Each structure stands twice: as structure tokens, then as C-alpha cells.
Amino acid sequence: MLKDCLPGRLIVPTVISLIGFIGISAQITCYQQLFQNSSYTLAVFVPLNAIVVLLLINYALVCNTDPGAVPTNWVPPAQQPSFEVKRSNYKPRFCRTCNNYKSARSHHCSTCKRCVLKMDHHCPWINNCVGYANYGHFIRFLFYVNIANVYIVTLLAFSIADMIKNMHEQPIVLSRLVIMGLDLLLDLPILVAVAVLSCYHTYCLSTNTTTIEGWERGETVTVKYKGKIRKIKHPYNTGKLNNIKSVLGPNALLWALPQQMKGDGLLFPINPKFSLVEEEMAIPTNSSELSTTTLNAPQDTHIDIHEKHHNMFTDSNTSPPSPVPLTPASIRTFASSSTLVDHRAHERISECDDYELSKVY
Structure with a gap:
């Protein structure tokens, strides 16, 4: 998470304030217009407040949960097919x-x-990346924003309709009407924008696709x-x-x-x-040549694992065989902390069937 971003630290409190303003002001004005001395008050406002609380909880989680980062010196494990x-x-x-x-x-x-x-x-809007560890919180946050917005817009619409219907019997309270109009002015664009975003992420969720995978790849x-x-x-x-x-x-x-x-x-x-x-x-598998090189090295030789990987597979100045002979056995050669390599790794992995492959995960 990015903790030293000033705009982000300002945006998050602004979002929380906006949620609080719409949630509280809408409930006060709708209560004054529709539910004074009504037996339905608790049945209407208790669910709404529960939704708002869950919305704020998930917003706090998506903001403060580390999405996860690739560990330092991480390399593809040998058993990964x-x-x-x-x-x-x-x-x-x-x-x-x-x-x-x-x-x-x-x-x-x-x-x-x-x-x-x-x-x-x-x-x-959350001053954070949406990634592996907090994507679920992000989906739930969108879900509760949609539910809360629909709930509040419905209450405001009924309240304004009741105010217009009874304007001859009960004078319109200007301050109440202004607050309702402001709530709608803030709520409706949020409802449309979040609904569109939610539809897209529902597709991503159902297909197990990220935004980057969809756009760039x-x-x-x-x-x-x-x-x-x-x-x-x-x-x-x-x-x-x-x-x-x-x-x-x-x-x-x-x-x-x-x-x-x-x-x-x-x-x-x-x-x-x-x-x-x-x-x-x-891909031609020349992993035996790579394994032989490592096997012939003295057992007390210290190998910089990360440097070996980087030099073998990323250094543009080197000219490895084309295409690169990267097999599970060759990965094991360079990922192992020991200079000894199980030369049978490639045979065992290449012969496993789909059922055995599924057990790896």
C-alpha cells in the first residue's frame, strides 16, 4: 500500500465524508417527510444502516489490506508445471x-x-492497488454501494413525491427540499458510475480475468x-x-x-x-546440458540463485539456444539451494496426467 501519497490520504477521508453525508442527511429528511410517528421506521432504517455499516467496513478493508507483492528473489518453483x-x-x-x-x-x-x-x-479512490488479497473486499464494497444507492434514491424519490402530493395541505419545507435535491445530485451519478463498474467487475469475477489482462493482453x-x-x-x-x-x-x-x-x-x-x-x-528440451553443468560443479560452490536466473533468462547480451530451453528440470537446476539436481525431475513431471496436475494446485 502507498502510505506517503498526499492526494490519496485526502481522497479517502473525502469518500468517507461523502458516504456519511448522503447516508445521514437522506435518512433525516426522509424520516421527517414520510416516517414520523410511523411503525415502519425501524423496518425501513435498520436495514439501511446495516448496509451502510457493511459498506464502510469493506471500504476500510479494501483501503488497508495489502494486495500482496512478489517476494524478493522469488523464482518459479521446480514443481510448477x-x-x-x-x-x-x-x-x-x-x-x-x-x-x-x-x-x-x-x-x-x-x-x-x-x-x-x-x-x-x-x-x-482507495489509495491502494486492487490485487489478490483485497479484490474480494473491493467486490463487496461495490455491491454494498449499489444496494445503498438504490435504497437511498428510492427513499428520496418517495419523499419528494409525497412532498409534492401534499403541498396544498402541508407547506414545503425549503431546507428539506434543498437537502433532498443535493442528495439526489450526489447520489445519482455515483449510482450510474458504480453500476457500470460493477457490471464490468462481475464479468471479470465470473471469468477470472483482471482488468489488466482484459485491456493489455x-x-x-x-x-x-x-x-x-x-x-x-x-x-x-x-x-x-x-x-x-x-x-x-x-x-x-x-x-x-x-x-x-x-x-x-x-x-x-x-x-x-x-x-x-x-x-x-x-520447445526443444536441452535441459540435460544445463543440468550437467550444474551437476559437475563442486558441492561447496556457492551459487547466486537470483543472478543465475537473471543472467540465463533476461540478459539481452547472452545468446542462449533459441527458443530458451526452460523446462521444469532446468528450473529446478537453478532454483535449488543445492548444486545437486534430480535429473529425473523432467521425466516425472512430463509424464503426469491432468489428474495428477490438478493435485499440484
């Missing part, structure tokens, strides 16, 4: 600003100055999957229900309640059965 690669050269994605590998779906935020896990977008991700390079549309789409559960939790009865995101946000299952494979190319 699939990972994202660059389109241009099929090398593992690497952030030169952070000098670190990017995990699947992570992106560098220039405002937060780090690579954010499953980054959706940086939102100035055309929803196509280049991955290395089972020893082959594939460009796949919606590779993380595992079905609508599973997609929603991965963000809002496994129990549908608790989706509307704040929940902490589970998992580390570094690995995501790829389900080719729900994807459209656009291109597939076999």
Missing part, C-alpha cells in the same frame, strides 16, 4: 525495476513501486504448459462458480460478509478444458 512467459522470447517474466521475477498475473505498479500479486488496477496469456508454449484465452477460467469461489470464498452463504483471502497469490491453476488454445509450439 506451468508459468507465464514473454511473448517475444518465451523467457520467464522479469521485472527490471524490482530486479525480480514476476509470478503469474503480477504486474509492476508505478505508483506503489512494486510488483503486485494478481494486480487488477491502482485505484486512487486481449485476455490472451502466453504460458509454458507441459513442455510446450501456448497462447491461451482465459487460462485461469475454471468455470463461473469456481471463479467466484476463488475470490469470495467457498461458502456462498458468506459471500456478502468480509473474509480474508486464502493462499499466497503466486500460483494459479490453468484449466485448458475451459480455454481456447490459439497457438501451440513444441
Whole structure:
């Protein structure tokens, strides 16, 4: 989270003040116009206040929850059968600003100055990035904003209609009318804007797609999957229900309640059965040459893991075989803290079937 951004620190209190003003003033004016001495007062205003409280709770959570960042010196683990690669050269994605590998779906935020896990977008209205750990709070916040807006606009509309209907019997209170008009003037644009945003993120939630994946990549991700390079549309789409559960939790009865995101946000299952494979190319596997080099090194040799990865797969001055012979075995060669490598890793991983692959996740 970005804590030293002055505009952000000013925007967040402004949003909270706006929510408080609309919620309180609308209830006071509507109560004075419609519900004085009415038995329906509690039935109308208790649910509204509960919605506003949940709205504020989720807003606080999305503002203050760290979306998650790629750990320093993180490298693709050896047991990972699939990972994202660059389109241009099929090398593992690497952030030169952070000098670190990017995990699947992570992106560098220039405002937060780090690579954010499953980054959706940086939102100035929350002074934070929307990412892996707080996306569920963001969805719930949008949900409660919509419910609260519809509720309040409905109350205001009935109150104004009642005021006009009874204007001959009861004089219009100008101050009350001005406050109602101001509430509507503030509430209606918010209702339209948040409704449009909610529709888009409902689509993203149901397809397990982030805003960045939708805009910059055309929803196509280049991955290395089972020893082959594939460009796949919606590779993380595992079905609508599973997609929603991965963000809002496994129990549908608790989706509307704040929940902490589970998992580390570094690995995501790829389900080719729900994807459209656009291109597939076999990659020659020369991992034995890489493994031999490491195996022949003395066991007491200290290897800078991060530098090895960076030099092998990101240094433009080097000329590795084309395409880059990056296999699970070669990843294990350079990711292992030991100079010894299990030369059978590639055979074991390449022979696993879809059922065994699913157990990795």
C-alpha cells in the first residue's frame, strides 16, 4: 500500500465524508417527510444502516489490506508445471525495476513501486492497488454501494413525491427540499458510475480475468504448459462458480460478509478444458546440458540463485539456444539451494496426467 501519497490520504477521508453525508442527511429528511410517528421506521432504517455499516467496513478493508507483492528473489518453483512467459522470447517474466521475477498475473505498479500479486488496477479512490488479497473486499464494497444507492434514491424519490402530493395541505419545507435535491445530485451519478463498474467487475469475477489482462493482453496469456508454449484465452477460467469461489470464498452463504483471502497469490491453476488454445509450439528440451553443468560443479560452490536466473533468462547480451530451453528440470537446476539436481525431475513431471496436475494446485 502507498502510505506517503498526499492526494490519496485526502481522497479517502473525502469518500468517507461523502458516504456519511448522503447516508445521514437522506435518512433525516426522509424520516421527517414520510416516517414520523410511523411503525415502519425501524423496518425501513435498520436495514439501511446495516448496509451502510457493511459498506464502510469493506471500504476500510479494501483501503488497508495489502494486495500482496512478489517476494524478493522469488523464482518459479521446480514443481510448477506451468508459468507465464514473454511473448517475444518465451523467457520467464522479469521485472527490471524490482530486479525480480514476476509470478503469474503480477504486474509492476508505478505508483506503489512494486510488483503486485494478481494486480487488477491502482485505484486512487482507495489509495491502494486492487490485487489478490483485497479484490474480494473491493467486490463487496461495490455491491454494498449499489444496494445503498438504490435504497437511498428510492427513499428520496418517495419523499419528494409525497412532498409534492401534499403541498396544498402541508407547506414545503425549503431546507428539506434543498437537502433532498443535493442528495439526489450526489447520489445519482455515483449510482450510474458504480453500476457500470460493477457490471464490468462481475464479468471479470465470473471469468477470472483482471482488468489488466482484459485491456493489455486481449485476455490472451502466453504460458509454458507441459513442455510446450501456448497462447491461451482465459487460462485461469475454471468455470463461473469456481471463479467466484476463488475470490469470495467457498461458502456462498458468506459471500456478502468480509473474509480474508486464502493462499499466497503466486500460483494459479490453468484449466485448458475451459480455454481456447490459439497457438501451440513444441520447445526443444536441452535441459540435460544445463543440468550437467550444474551437476559437475563442486558441492561447496556457492551459487547466486537470483543472478543465475537473471543472467540465463533476461540478459539481452547472452545468446542462449533459441527458443530458451526452460523446462521444469532446468528450473529446478537453478532454483535449488543445492548444486545437486534430480535429473529425473523432467521425466516425472512430463509424464503426469491432468489428474495428477490438478493435485499440484
